[in-house]
Amino acid sequence: MSENGKDFDPVLVGFLCNWCSYRAADLAGMSRLGYPPNLRDIRIMCTGRMDPAWVLHALRNGADGVLILGCHPGECHYVEGNYKAIRRINLLKRTLKQLGVEDERVQLHWASASEGVQFAEIVQRATDQVRALGPLNWKRNLQDSSDLAAAAGAHLAHEGA
């Protein structure tokens, strides 16, 4: 993989809820909708299970972006797990912003089981956005401030527990 920005091919990790967005991805497949091959997806039962530490883990270990996909608000299979995800992911994004991670690198979207087309569009758009940002460079971002590096260390320590 070249990282000179020109032919940079980003790696995205996706967390898909079992009931809506994983099936949206299945439907995209069944409908033979093409979308960029950059997303590597992981199935979780609900976006309410989404541990913010997994986002950090993915970004730390080479992902250039993370997509979290769940049921539309009001349609969660477990009543309100996606609302919990909204709050947690937004909080995480504020933290990431302070660490110099661009907003588009972590995205939370909704795709219902019937929205194969929308799923493909979300992946396409997110891939394009992260491609435009270039590779995630933790080192450069963190060297800007030693305080921030310490903060990141604390976060990552939590994850290592």
Place this chain on the structure above:
Amino acid sequence: MPEEKVGVYICHCGHNIAGAVDVEAVAEWAKGLPNVTVSRDYKFMCSSLGQELIEEDIKEQGLTRVVVASCSPHMHERTFRTACERAGLNPYLFEMANIREHASWVHPDNVQAATDKAKALVSGAVHRVVYNKPLDAMEVPVEPTTLVVGGGIAGIQAALEIADAGYPVVLVEREPSIGGHMAQLDKTFPTLDCSACILTPKMFDVAMHPNITLLTYSEVEKVEGYVGNFEVTIRKKARKINEADCTGCGTCWEKCPKKVVDEVYESGLGYRTAIYRPFPQAVPKYPVIDVETCTYYQTGKCRVCEKFCPTGAINFDQEDELITYKIGNVILATGYDQFDPRRIPEYGYGRLANVFTSLEFERMVNASGPTDGQMVLRDGVTVPKSVAIVHCVGSRDRRYNQYCSAVCCMYSLKFAHLVKERVGGEVYNFYMDIRTSAKGYEEFYHRLLEEGVHFVRGRVSKITGAARQPGEEGKLIVQCEDTLIGKQRRIPVDMVVLSAGMEPRHDAAEVGHLFGISCSVDGFFIERHPKLDPVATMTDGIYIAGVCQGPKDIPASVAQGAGAAARVLSVIGKGSVRLEPVRATIDEANCSGCRICNTMCPYSAIDYIEDLKVSRVNPALCKGCGTCVAACPSQVITGAHFTYEQITAQIDGVLFDVLHQPVAEPV
């Protein structure tokens, strides 16, 4: 990383996966992944030979973990788990990588990219599976009672099948009578037997059946629990009639002075009274007072029905009743709404008097309908000499519904026959394609061709009352391009019937949410598998039948009703169900008792144990969403089969090619 013996199996799925993913290369490459003992590729892993391959390897090579890379787990996870179990391996020590729906089918033109993605997904599964823990499915007893929602023909069939097998059924219908749309129809295609004649005996059977509890004028309000053990609350709306006293004599609705348009049963073509029984053969026979239109409820005066009721059955003070049932399985047969042709302004429905919908026409030709079966124009006396029947109204039209409603061609042919038979006028069928693909249907079409019905191929562009040519005055002019002769035609007729399509119920999404199932893009309920499991849904214990699953005719609805009943009976017969052991547990030794998880749980499944100052999950209530797991600040809640370690390992796995050293080592 734990040491295990992992078997990896890459499926070709014929050409489905192998066409875009270099499966041999993936299998060869997977041999180099940590813990992998065996890695193979095979034409069809789901075939019995494919499954035997896994079973033999488990036994002979002593595999402790299995990864199959093939289709979606929603398709075959159960198949491979069962195969593992047969070979003595706990089914939860199996992991699936979806390289068909998520790789080969979406990147068909890029073998390199599809293969790389398949490698990443396989690597994710291999890394994860070594952290998988053996789990035991919890076996719970099944309540024998089945809830059937919707008393149309599909729901009636389902209820009767289960009740006849000796198990209790609760049948809930929103309207005052069961029967559904079929009760509105006059004749049924292609045999032309009378709809009521074949339906009413079944309705009567439902009413009389000792195993069926019939709740009409009722709606499901709340659904709790899980397969085998639902608790369902039903609102039995106040009929304002004491059913025990009512004999169904009919004096009340004969005397009722308030007439209102019957939008439901008569499809707006006729009237009913404020206290009414929807139709003579209604089941149950008791009337209902419509409080929205009843003079007494609007003005405080009248009570005529009460005065004349010979048994004193009228009860103006009756309140809604909430009834709770313990239910094992649910069959949704909620039917459809007819497409409202007002949405197509150029067809003039609602503006041009003699444009009718198909359901209005059904009521008109029905002997017990508002016109006593007379085929007349809106003035109530004039017999039409020419009738146009417009197919595909609201169907096969990108502006409204893209799908074919499946029944309109056949009922349009039936209408044409009835016009010919009853009034003998000219009939024009405006069609795009004639779709008559079931037993006896094509023969019916040929019969109509011989009866001298005109068929004009083309979509009608406009229906207007504005005459332009001699002979058009006072007529409705149907304008259309006849695509067989390549000409614009204007055909003046007396009456137009719009063959309106089927749409999902306006509240299908809410009903779906109530029962935890989803709707497709069209709005109909999604089945578990479109071909092999059309009556089950992704939610265990919830089945669907009839048009709520997609447009279909009476025989297909009956077949689905019976099919759903068979599925339910097999669960009841077995007596118990195995629940997914995906649920949360709390390590009480390390729980700080902060109670954050208690407030997170949408099912109130977490109790705080006051004496021990810790929280505890009730496994029967937990549905395994994992919201509490992510919330626990001490990280002492484990979400079985989706643990922190499992998902973290899977992240490492999918990032196998880019994994680099962290900038800050954990302290």
